[in-house]
Amino acid sequence: MPVPLLDIQRQHGPLATEFNQAFNRILESGAFVLGKEVQDFEKSVADYIGVKHAIGISSGTDALLVSLMALDIGPGDEVLCPAFTFFGTAGSIARVGATPVWVDVDRDSFNIDLNDAAAKVSPATKAMIPVHLFGQACDMTALAAFAGKHGLAVIEDAAQAIGAEFEKRQVGGFTELGAFSFYPTKNLGGLGDGGLVTTNDDALAEKVIQLRNHGMHPKYVHNLIGGNFRLDALQAAFLNIKLSRLESWHSARAEHACFYFGALSQAKAFELPTALPGRRHVWNQFTLKVRDGRRDELRAFLAKKGIGSEIYYPIALDQQRCFEGVGRGGETITVSHELADSVLSIPVFPEMTGAERDEVVSVLLDF
Numbered sequence: 001m002p003v004p005l006l007d008i009q010r011q012h013g014p015l016a017t018e019f020n021q022a023f024n025r026i027l028e029s030g031a032f033v034l035g036k037e038v039q040d041f042e043k044s045v046a047d048y049i050g051v052k053h054a055i056g057i058s059s060g061t062d063a064l065l066v067s068l069m070a071l072d073i074g075p076g077d078e079v080l081c082p083a084f085t086f087f088g089t090a091g092s093i094a095r096v097g098a099t100p101v102w103v104d105v106d107r108d109s110f111n112i113d114l115n116d117a118a119a120k121v122s123p124a125t126k127a128m129i130p131v132h133l134f135g136q137a138c139d140m141t142a143l144a145a146f147a148g149k150h151g152l153a154v155i156e157d158a159a160q161a162i163g164a165e166f167e168k169r170q171v172g173g174f175t176e177l178g179a180f181s182f183y184p185t186k187n188l189g190g191l192g193d194g195g196l197v198t199t200n201d202d203a204l205a206e207k208v209i210q211l212r213n214h215g216m217h218p219k220y221v222h223n224l225i226g227g228n229f230r231l232d233a234l235q236a237a238f239l240n241i242k243l244s245r246l247e248s249w250h251s252a253r254a255e256h257a258c259f260y261f262g263a264l265s266q267a268k269a270f271e272l273p274t275a276l277p278g279r280r281h282v283w284n285q286f287t288l289k290v291r292d293g294r295r296d297e298l299r300a301f302l303a304k305k306g307i308g309s310e311i312y313y314p315i316a317l318d319q320q321r322c323f324e325g326v327g328r329g330g331e332t333i334t335v336s337h338e339l340a341d342s343v344l345s346i347p348v349f350p351e352m353t354g355a356e357r358d359e360v361v362s363v364l365l366d367f
């Protein structure tokens with residue numbers, strides 16, 4: 001039986017009537033960008049996350065970019081960035097003209113290694129972007145202590161982690177700014193691109209709101225150089241419908257993960273991911289570390305049996321060609337390189353059936 005890595009159609013099928021109602025409502029309203037639909041979504045998602053301000057943005061990447069702009073990070077500034085994450089985390093740093101400083105990640109949590117960060121921080125370092133990778137929160141207590149000690153602003157990259165918690169508090173509200181993505185493969189995915197900036201700081205919120213719309217305030221008066229980082233009414237309405245189901249999807253993902261931990265605990269060919277205590281993991285990805293250099297072999301084996309898998313991420317950022325001569329700190333990166341060569345993510349989407357889950361396990365145990 002084939003099992004896809006993700007089947008978004010199963011999630012959307014039961015919501016089609018509500019999506020169509022929203023579409024018709026917005027079609028009739030003629031208001032397609034920002035406006036009431038976006039405000040309604042911003043209010044519900046701020047309540048959900050537990051932050052004062054949630055600002056709808058065009059994408060997760062733009063949420064990171066506008067956050068850096070709001071902090072006035074630019075040429076001459078350094079920003080600490082994990083070497084093992086999605087490209088957008090680092091791309092946004094380079095796009096404001098700042099220097100990404102590559103920091104290795106912890107092998108168990110896949111998240112930023114603060115020991116390595118301490119070795120690389122310099123007087124030019126102004127900020128850091130820790131990533132709650134695959135849906136598991138970073139250690140926010142240690143992070144706050146580190147950032148406080150070095151006087152760094154922190155942008156949480158929570159693109160994969162909406163709903164994830166550290167000590168019962170959701171990510172996105174711990175630091176100056178949080179950035180979320182609603183790309184369709186994220187735990188809360190739109191029917192297109194979308195993102196969000198969160199903050200508890202009124203002044204930063206106001207600045208992000210202005211930067212989102214060309215730094216304009218009031219109409220046709222520009223005090224800042226912003227961009228077009230606006231969210232569409234349609235996406236906001238679709239996301240608001242999906243937000244009301246998000247907790248049930250998180251539960252389903254957690255149940256799949258729990259099943260994998262039980263059923264695969266004796267497997268020899270790979271290591272299971274580590275769910276750390278004091279955190280709520282939301283399992284955007286369930287990521288194996290394949291032993292003995294056999295990752296590509298396992299991936300091919302799964303593909304032959306119809307099981308979907310993906311490599312998040314096959315190249316560490318310090319080794320991307322576009323960053324040649326751009327960042328610093330790559331010389332001492334080791335764990336990120338090892339992970340790029342050994343990780344493999346397997347199906348953990350909420351709508352996966354029990355039979356499909358059994359199939360994934362049985363194929364993995366056959367390897």
Ligand SMILES: *Cc1c(COP(=O)(O)O)cnc(C)c1O
Nearest residue numbers: 059060061086088089159181183
């Ligand atoms: C998806 C993602 C982003 C970018 O979000 P987009 O909405 O695709 O622009 C940034 N960082 C991480 C860690 C992501 O997973």
